[in-house]
Amino acid sequence: MPRIASVIGFPRIGADRELKKAIEGYWKGRRELDEVRSTARELRERHWRIQVGHDIDLIASNDFSYYDRMLDTAILLGAIPERYRRLGLDAEDTLFAMGRGYQGPRGDVTALPMKKWFTTNYHYLVPEIEEPAQIRLNSEKPFEEFTEAKALGLVSKPVLIGPYTFLKLARGPQGGALDYDAGLIDAVASVYVEVLRRFIGLGAQWLQLDEPYLVLDKDEGDMALFRSLYSRILPARTSAHGSLKVLLQTYFGHVGDCYETLALLGFDGIGLDLVEGREGNLSALERYGVSEGTTIFAGVVNGRNIWRNDYAASLGLVDAVGRITPDVAVSTSCSLLHVPFSLEGEDGLGEPVRRHFAFAVEKLGELRRIAELADQDEAGLRADKALAANQSLFDGSRVRRDQAVVERLAALRPSDFTRHPARAERRTIQREELGLPLLPTTTIGSFPQTARVRAERARLRKREIGQEDYDRFIAGRIDSVIAEQERIGLDVLVHGEFERNDMVEYFGQRLKGFLFTRNAWVQSYGTRCVKPPIIWGDVSRPGPMTVRWSSYAQSKTDRMVKGMLTGPVTILNWSWPREDIGRKEQTEQLALAIRDEVEDLEAAGIRIIQIDEAALREKLPLRRSDWHRAYLDWAVPAFRLVHSGVRPGTQIHTHMCYSEFNDIIRDIDAMDADVISFEASRSDLTVLDAIQAAHFETEAGPGVYDIHSPRIPSQEEIEERIGQILHKMDAAKVWINPDCGLKTRGEAETWPSLEHMVAAARYVRARLEGAC
Incomplete structure (x- = not known):
């Protein structure tokens, strides 16, 4: 059976920033909301078809957003603070008010806080949960987009921010710390249980739950929270109406300090970043093994940089996982949201330069190619011309060093990193010379x-x-x-x-x-x-x-x-x-x-x-x-x-x-x-x-x-x-x-x-x- 190729997520803005232009046109009163919705549908279909064209097996749905997926998740869970509800806006305008604030005839509210998404230059909206009682299934978006893909002949892999990451990044009323009490855990888990049941009814085969917060330092309370959530959620993947496989997807680092817990919970798939979390994740696999029935999704195509993949290195990683378990799929290391859309039209770079790069569309081809190469034997690999051409990109001849720069760096001394006099003395001098007011x-x-x-x-x-x-x-x-x-x-x-x-x-x-x-x-x-x-x-x-x-x-x-x-x-x-x-x-x-x-x-x-x-x-x-x-x-x-x-x-x-x-x-x-x-x-x-x-x-x-x-x-x-x-x-x-x-x-x-x-x-x- 051919090896599975899975994409964690795909850019949503469009090859020519079509979504940006449509939404900003709406904000400026130049477009109707229905035009924005139409542009969004066209982009989703176009992006799904591109992935189908590259023979990707597990293609994400619900990775699309008008503004931010954490914000979408807050709305899905009903975590909409009362100050936004009082505005009485429709769904999209409520989302925009939470994302960028609102000042108009219906009121005056500031936006939710915005923070960097882990170690990327992407920003997420920080959810605010006022009370557990407000948590309930509040949006049809994931189900509508799955159905939309299905109408095109594609059984997609729905993607949601996982409950643990959502709660760890959320805050309480007025920005206070969130209390992870039993009521809140039950309320959030219940929504995810309902989500699983709905997707079973719709005929989904895989559901991806993104839990990047697992790669951070944790204490016992964190893992207790994780276990409390998933011990309630995972049993719902099987019902009288069918079953659904759950893929726990991690990225941006390793989960070596909690992998044993993940393995014991019995997920159908565990996605591991083998680019940024290579050593820790491989060590954990070697130490604890892989539970029967669990597929490891090996994240070997870098979703954080634009350089071509080194096929030999990626095949080595897939092989290392394959020595532990036969059930290995290949995946991107994280969502491709973090790289540009396509190299198409970048002729100004020149082919000798262009051939060193891969943007999101090109990474789909790399992913498929690695999946195919991973199924070849040694003789097949030695004869593969594409693999040989790929290896020529990494022969060390790409760049000639600038000797003047190298020598200047070598000449640096510790004194070059210290300013004199000390800051307190400088402050006195600056106040006198600059003459600025209080x-x-x-x-x-x-x-x-x-x-x-x-x-x-x-x-x-x-x-x-x-x-x-x-x-x-x-x-x-x-x-x-x-x-x-x-x-x-x-x-x-x-x-x-x-x-x-x-x-x-x-x-x-x-x-x-x-x-x-x-x-x-x-x-x-x-x-x-x-x-x-x-x-x-x-x-x-x-x-x-x-x-x-x-x-x-x-x-x-x-x-x-x-x-x-x-x-x-x-x-x-x-x-x-x-x-x-x-x-x-x-x-x-x-x-x-x-x-x-x-x-x-x-x-x-x-x-x-x-x-x-x-x-x-x-x-x-x-x-x-x-x-x-x-x-x-x-x-x-x-x-x-x-x-x-x-x-x-x-x-x-x-x-x-x-x-x-x-x-x-x-x-x-x-x-x-x-x-x-x-x-x-x-x-x-x-x-x-x-x-x-x-x-x-x-x-x-x-x-x-x-x-x-x-x-x-x-x-x-x-x-x-x-x-x-x-x-x-x-x-x-x-x-x-x-x-x-x-x-x-x-x-x-x-x-x-x-x-x-x-x-x-x-x-x-x-x-x-x-x-x-």
Whole structure:
């Protein structure tokens, strides 16, 4: 019997971002909701047919979402907080209100918190469960999409976020901790039991329950919760009406510390990530074996990177599992949501380069090919021309090293990673030289990238206008945004970043060692997509990248203008990294390039320089024991390398967003920045407790309003936020700013929101100074 090939999930946004365009058109009033629904149906059918065309055996349904699967799961379970129910909106608009907030005739509510999905750049919505009584089966979506596929002749594999991961990522009322009491466990398990019974009735053969939270550190209470849930759920896979196989799918790491429990529960399938969790998962299989009747789904096709699969390595992994159990299917390591759609149309890369890459569609072919190769004997493998061609990609000849970069790295000394004098002394110098008020106001960097800005950039790219005309346009936008910031009274200004297409791609285009795609978009959150550049070779900086426009903006005002840069760790984490050298070496190459830019900005008279490390937390290993050795011990020094050469009066800022910072707050302090701005409003300012407990030395600006929502916060709302901040932080170390950059917002909400922010800061400042 041919070996089973299974896909955990597939990109949903569309080859040309059709879903994004349809939904955003609806939000702007240019499309009807029925048009969005029609686009969604067309995309689901198209994506299913692509997978059928690649002979994938187990194709996912319900991996589609208008916004986020965790949000879908909350709605499926009825975990819709009352403030959203009161709006009285239809199903899709309720979902959008929970995802991005709502401000209109029916009310004014903020969105649910948004966090990074484990170690990816995808963001999920954090569910809020007000009480167990609200938990009930509340949506037909999984069943409708299964039926939709069945009408096309496809018996799909329904996919749901598993109950354990859902509960571990959810929170209680008003953001409090969730109490995993018997009532809640029974309520959630009962919904999943009903889901299983419904799918049995519909004729499903497999149900995939995603439990990535299992790869994190656990205590006995965690496994007790897991056992309590599944001891209730698994018996329901068999009924008088038939049976259903349950696949427990894990990814992003290993489950070596709980695999024995998983094996004893008797799942029909267990999906293991053999890319990121190879050693731990293989060790667990060797130690505990595989229960009779359980199929191991070997995740050997990397769903997290775009390089071609090494067939020989993958076959070795399948063979290693096959020596333990004959029941081995092949799978992706995680959902293909995290890679671009297809290489089709990427002719600009050139075939010698293109042949090294595989996006989602190409990974389907790799998966099928590995399944076929795994069934061949040694003689067949030796004669297989496709296998031989694949192995030629890994002969070490792809990249020639840049000797100047290699030598510069080798010359680094410990003193290059330390800035002098110490931060406390620098703070005194900076306060005297910069002359900023108490509670200084600023923004994170970018201002709205309007349709006109994007159109002018496209005209330059198509050579419809020359560089001189484009530069004149950018200068005009900077003039306007500087004047507007002065009008509303911001203390530290920014130039708006109108010349930048993306905070990583912009720098990659000005550095040696990068490649760029035409349409390799990846979903980040909601309808937001990013197009990461590819690190192809050694990285260096040929010349200044940002000095011109930062200097121009500073020449237009007497107030301080921040120079805006992206940090080395974030550039690495938001690019497709090389796999032939380690991440530490790639990050240090980037750090030296950004260091050169920092020193040029300082020489040009820029007194405040922000080096964004929005993604520092993103690639932190999921196991605490790996945090420092495998990541922080080189990621934090890399940031210090960037700024260690500036003089004491130059103020270094950084920015981080949409992650859990509390448990690495001391490491963030060790980055030795002078000021850090955090995303905080959408996570209810929980970072303040960590700042207070750690005696955080860095000045900080916890975001006072959420920029990922179109709603406009009132002055009073922001005053209340500032009050919460000052309750736990010294006012002398507090900055006032939004959560994140304003690139994706419209002009109509941006300026009123900032006016309210400045007015709130001035009011609180006056009150504090009056009290003195």
